[in-house]
Amino acid sequence: MxxxxxxxxxxxxxxxxxxxxxxxxxxxxxxxxxxxxxxxxxxxxxxYRHFDGREDLIAEAARQGFEMFADLMQYAYDKGQPSAMAAFEATGRAYLAFARKHPGHYIAMFESGVSLNRTPELAAAANRAKAVLEQAATDLGKHIPPDRRPPASMVSAHIWAMSHGVVELFARNTGAASPFSPEDLLETGVGIYLRGLGLIAPD
Structure with missing residues (x-):
């Protein structure tokens, strides 16, 4: 060490x-x-001058990770504009890129068991990242009448879960093999899901 x-x-x-x-x-x-x-x-x-215990230390690592993650997601979203679909796909690719580049932060954020509400600062950072994906989902649904539009929070939660699954199974060397890249798996999965909801036109 x-x-x-x-x-x-x-x-x-x-x-x-x-x-x-x-x-x-x-x-x-x-x-x-x-x-x-x-x-x-x-x-x-x-x-102990700075942290009460290991969970406090991990929570701060997670907070810093979420701040970086939110910045990356926002950058990806902005770069994908003005196309709503391009912005949405860019945030998905950013998720995969972050998990690969910052594995320590990623694990602290999503796999440590530390509550996102442990501190107000951690909760705020996590919510900022979540808000970017919800905004992308909102943009995609603008062409659908409000009474038939799926909740943006639901869509973003599903995409977040799908992204996390691809990361865990195929992007972090966990032993699972696929003939397709994680990016292709996520893009096609998201496409199928969004078409099923009527958020994008049939291919």
Missing amino acids: RKQGYHHGNLRQALIDAALELIREKGPTGFTLSEAAKTAGVTPAAV
């Missing part, structure tokens, strides 16, 4: 970075605060 220490008051972030490294290696429940301290190059007692 690295032991590079810290300086100029950045102990808090050094501990978060250490936790992310350990989460990638051992999972969110596979390490102790003492291990996080050792990885950061500080004494175990130093951890």
